[in-house]
Amino acid sequence: MMTVTHTICPSCSVGCGINLITKDKKVVGTYPYKRHPVNQGKNCLRGREYFKILGEETRLTTPLIKKGNLVDSDWEEVLNLAAVKIRSYKGDEIGIIASGNCTNEECEILKKFADALEVGKIGYNNHNFPKFDFETGTLDDLEKSQFILVIGNILKDNPLLGRRIILARENGAGIIAADYPEKTTTGINADEYVQIKSIREFLDNIGSEVQSKLDEHSTIVVGKLDQKEELDDLYKIASKSNSKLIPVMDDCNSRGAMNIVPALDTDDLKVLVESVKLLYVVGDDPVSYTAESFKGLDFLITQSPTINNTTLLSDVVLPGACWAEKSGSFTNSTGNTQKIQQIVPVAGDAQDDVVIIQKIAEKLDIKL
Numbered sequence: 001m002m003t004v005t006h007t008i009c010p011s012c013s014v015g016c017g018i019n020l021i022t023k024d025k026k027v028v029g030t031y032p033y034k035r036h037p038v039n040q041g042k043n044c045l046r047g048r049e050y051f052k053i054l055g056e057e058t059r060l061t062t063p064l065i066k067k068g069n070l071v072d073s074d075w076e077e078v079l080n081l082a083a084v085k086i087r088s089y090k091g092d093e094i095g096i097i098a099s100g101n102c103t104n105e106e107c108e109i110l111k112k113f114a115d116a117l118e119v120g121k122i123g124y125n126n127h128n129f130p131k132f133d134f135e136t137g138t139l140d141d142l143e144k145s146q147f148i149l150v151i152g153n154i155l156k157d158n159p160l161l162g163r164r165i166i167l168a169r170e171n172g173a174g175i176i177a178a179d180y181p182e183k184t185t186t187g188i189n190a191d192e193y194v195q196i197k198s199i200r201e202f203l204d205n206i207g208s209e210v211q212s213k214l215d216e217h218s219t220i221v222v223g224k225l226d227q228k229e230e231l232d233d234l235y236k237i238a239s240k241s242n243s244k245l246i247p248v249m250d251d252c253n254s255r256g257a258m259n260i261v262p263a264l265d266t267d268d269l270k271v272l273v274e275s276v277k278l279l280y281v282v283g284d285d286p287v288s289y290t291a292e293s294f295k296g297l298d299f300l301i302t303q304s305p306t307i308n309n310t311t312l313l314s315d316v317v318l319p320g321a322c323w324a325e326k327s328g329s330f331t332n333s334t335g336n337t338q339k340i341q342q343i344v345p346v347a348g349d350a351q352d353d354v355v356i357i358q359k360i361a362e363k364l365d366i367k368l
Contacts, residue, residue, distance in 0.1 A: 003022045006033055008328055013100075013253075014160050017039060017338075020210075027344055036137075036262060043160070054344070055323055060305060061350050063075055063349065085299045091120070095122070096121070097272070097275060098283060104259075105332070107260040108321050115368065124263065124284065125284060128249050137246045142164045149219075150281070151202075152186070154221055154243055157223055161246075161248060173345075176209075178202050199224070199225060200227065203233050203237070222236060234247075252330050254333070257332030266289055271296070274293045282320070285310045301314065319351070321346045321353055
């Protein structure tokens, strides 16, 4: 018998609702969730196919340990080794990297774990977006806007957010888009496309035409930053003109994670890795963007649902649960927190990420 269960799509930070179709405890497809307020029954191709990650060959289902090469192990061996190694270093010699794909609950327990070990070097890659606490515009604000300034290729990268921009255009909104390439999907659908060399240059020389259109009926949507300081400049522009501002980040829980652990850019993470001897990575693949930084590490522990560049370099690999195999919550880019639930069993011998962190803590006699 097939079952349809509602959840939240993790393919980007928009927070679309999606239904998963399961048969014999396996996800076999998706079905639109018609009443969801974010995407109103629509899902992009990436969202519709994201369930396939659950069955990909790159899934990690067994603990691994380095004995020359990475070999299959068992939970007792890997947890004991991880605990022994963590215990052998001081708090300032340990680093922890989380992910914007971790649930709020995973970030919370990881922060408690870091605090118990007196580890201050903790954060996650938020791709040049800094922590912010201002009230963002909503999707309804965007759809009702009379003018929209878009930085980045939102229609390609975040199609269901882009749909709100198209609906606003159909209602008469003017759209100006700015990005680097000669042509973008968003630019093609805008009234004017501004090809820029850098976001900094664009903000420093923002034209009178754009400024004259920004008012309380306008929304600024930013899907990329070159430097994290640029978000503060955009916030000042929005505040001065009474416009709404919607930052659109990469990962499904980028907004939620920043309320719990520090939001870092690649340079910040490079400094973190190079300043520690033991690194514990949960849900991310930092070797893919700062491989040179790992040369000075003594020991690397990685917790991940899939094989990646970081797991391949690790001394201990802890197979975590994948989306749809765990419960928790994500907070989307506009600040809306939504629950997810476990729909299918965790694959193989993998375990829930919160449970793994708790088990390491127990080995260290830490109460979380």
